[in-house]
Amino acid sequence: MNRLLIISLLLCCALRLSAQTKPAIIPLPAKMEERKGTFIIDKNVYVSYPTAALKGLAGFAQSALKETTGIAPGLRIGMWTQKGAKTISLIIDPKVTAAEGYTLEVTTNKISIKARTENGLFYGIQTLVQLVPVKGDKKLSCVYIEDEPRFSWRGMLFDSCRHIFSVDFIKKFIDQLAKHKLNKLHWHLTEDQGWRIEIKKYPRLQEVAAYRNGTQIGPDRKKDVDSIRYGGYYTQEQIKEVVAYATSRYVEVIPEIEMPGHSVAAITAYPYLACGDVSFENGKPFEVRKVWGVSKDLYCAGNDSVFTFLQDVLNEVMPLFPSQYIHIGGDEAPHDAWHKCPKCQDRMKKEGLKDEAALQSWFIQRMEKFINSKGKKIIGWEEIMQGGLADNATVHSWLGVQSGLKAAKSGHDAIMSPYSHMYFDGYQADPKIEPMAIGYWVPLDSAYAFEPVHPALTETEAKHILGAQANLWTEFIGTEDYFQYMVFPRISALSEVDWTPKSLKNFADFKTRLNTQYQRYDKQGIKFRIPVPESVTAAGTDAQVKLTLNDPTKAGVIRYSLDGSDVTATSAVYKQPLDVKEGATVRYALFYNDRKSSTDYFPKPAKKKK
The missing domain is CATH 2.60.40 (Immunoglobulin-like)
Structure with missing residues (x-):
């Protein structure tokens, strides 16, 4: 009986240990084999890298492990061995086929991360860090992982226009993108409520367009405003700083410069850009918009000086961003002012355009030609399809999935961001128990359930779906804590939508792994949303x-x-x-x-x- 009791106790302990040490990786890798044994992080561990070109990555691995374990492994270049030492080897291996893929093998005395590119090694390091137990000892379970992302576009939008956030906070957000293996930061920089990027040729964008004399408070339908001056902008040096930091985390920053709508701030600074001398909406002088929603004031499509202005702006913007893309917005641009504007009507007659939708298409195509001439491509919200889609444009589908589906079928690339699943400014639960948000409901399970590739697409057409992107518009999000509350843990769901093979996605399993992720967030100081019982x-x-x-x-x-x-x-x-x-x-x-x-x-x- 005593022997049976001892065996039962040992079995119970073994099961508990197994449950505690089972890797809880987010996003879930494409393939993972658990093996016997553990690798212990201690003072005898070193990070080895083959050439000086990988020293930066080795240093990142060192700092990431120190952040997680409190121990900073030494760094050694080349094939380095020492009696009693344990190595974490970073290896460039052309046999790893996927550009961002990697293999990770953990044995009792050695860890090897292999990839064809530095990106792949970086993501392997991110997975390695997640193998470290959040609490207790520093024993890593022995595993073998083969992994690669499902999509090339894995992103989030950061809206700095409705509320502006510090460079340091943006860097922290970039760190979290990287930890979740997301690789695109769509940075929204111009809007009706504020212009946030320095343009040296047009100083009134900084002096006037960057500030509003009040901000909407309370729910959207009431449109109540305070009288507090609010605003700011990022200097070009700050933009460079953010972009450089993102590049070090293998995150591509895509700027959004809105046109032809969402342009009230710029028009307030330079009224000649509009269709009239006063606001089309209220007949009053232009002012940077205080309330949320859509304005009928937009750039005048019949005025050539508008295109001179936009080209001048982009000539300063494009050198700041190495990205191949410029996002030009194109959404929510009511054509009422164009319908009444003599210049716009003359433009339509001259160009043989049948209606204002065709005029918007002409506007977008004119700007696309300019942007293409600078070696860049445009992305626009799905409204750029009105009146005909520009030749090389990428469609950002947000009202649903149909525009992305239509774009892919016509041979255009598409990014999927339907507000029903991917707008993280929406409520996460019953609005009665949640902080005020913009209105719709996007709980964690809805975000996780999103499938970017519509079943109506053929295999060839599906290749035009670049991936999914979550958007966080900040009308109601004015603090860093609330920003994090709205992003975390939904960003974990997004990471599996974009990275994990569709066949491996399982919400019940995800929620189990999320329990460990909550502990990571807490340890990292993230003010995540604590789920309701x-x-x-x-x-x-x-x-x-x-x-x-x-x-x-x-x-x-x-x-x-x-x-x-x-x-x-x-x-x-x-x-x-x-x-x-x-x-x-x-x-x-x-x-x-x-x-x-x-x-x-x-x-x-x-x-x-x-």
Whole structure:
């Protein structure tokens, strides 16, 4: 009996150890084999690299491991060995076929990362760091991984126009893109509510267009504004700093310079760019827009000086960004002003254009020719398809997936960003329990469920789908903490949409791995959204139900109240199912270290009839 008891205890411990050390990698690799044994990070570990060209990557591996383990491995160039030493070898291997792919092998005394490119080695390092247990010892499970991304475009949009964020915060965000193996930062820099990039030839863009004399407060439908002057811009030197930092993290920065709409800030600085001397919307002098939404004031398509202005702007913008792409917006441009503008109507007659939609297409194509002449390509939101699509344009599909589908079928590249799944400024749960957001609902499971390749596409057509991109518009996001709340953990879902093979995606497994990811976020100081406890009810007796609450993170404490009062750090701790009598209101929240989730409640209040 004693022997059986000991065996049972050992088996139990082994199972617990296995559960604790099972790799929780996000995004999930294409292939992973778990093997016996562990590799221990200690003072005897060194990072070796074959040539001086890889010293920067070796240094990144060193700093990433120090951040994770507290130990900075030494660096050694060439095939270096020493008795008792353990090596982490970075190896350029042409046999690894995918440009961003890698192999990672962990044995008890050696780790090797092989890739055809530096990008691949970089992503291998990111995976290696995730093998380090978040808590406890520094033992890495022995594994063999073969991995590569599903899509070449794996991105997020950063909107600096509605609210501006510091260069340091943008760098931290770039770090997180890299940790999630995302490689595109779409930087939104011009808008109705503010112009955020220095253009030396046009100083009023900095003096006037970069600032507004108030900002919308409260929900979108009310349009209430404060009277606080708000704004700022990034100097060209700051832009270079961000781009250089992103390049060091293998992230490509794509600037967006809006046209022909979303241009009120620029028009306020230089009114001759508009169709009239005053605002088409209200007949008043132009001013940098204070409220969110779409303006009817836009660049005048019949005025040649508009194209001179835009070309001058782009001549300063393009040298700052090595990217092959310039995003020109093209969305939400009402044509009312063009319909009334004599210059625009003359342009339509001269060019033989049948309507204002065709005029917008002509506008976009004219700018595309200029941008192409500088060795760049354009990306535009799906509205650039109105009136005919420019020859070499990439379509950014956001109202749904149909425009991306149509573009791919016509031989054009497309990026998929439907707001139903990829707009991270949307609510993550019931708006009644969430901070104010823009309106629609994009919970974690919806983001994870998105499939960029429509089944109606042939294999050849599907190659035009470059990947998926999540967008974070910042109308209602004015602080760094709230920015992180809206991005994390949905960025983890995005990373698997873009990286992991479709056949391996599994939301239940993802949520299990996300428990470890929450701990990583916490350790990194990320103010992620703490999920609300999950509730399950079962019929009870005497007009009551039994309410069971579950902690999605498996690492927090659930607290509750039975009288409808708010849940605080001193509220009762949930330990077992609650018997809830008819008429009672239970409120509950998850406490994760020093922060808590939004407070949910049971029963849910009935929806009011309209």
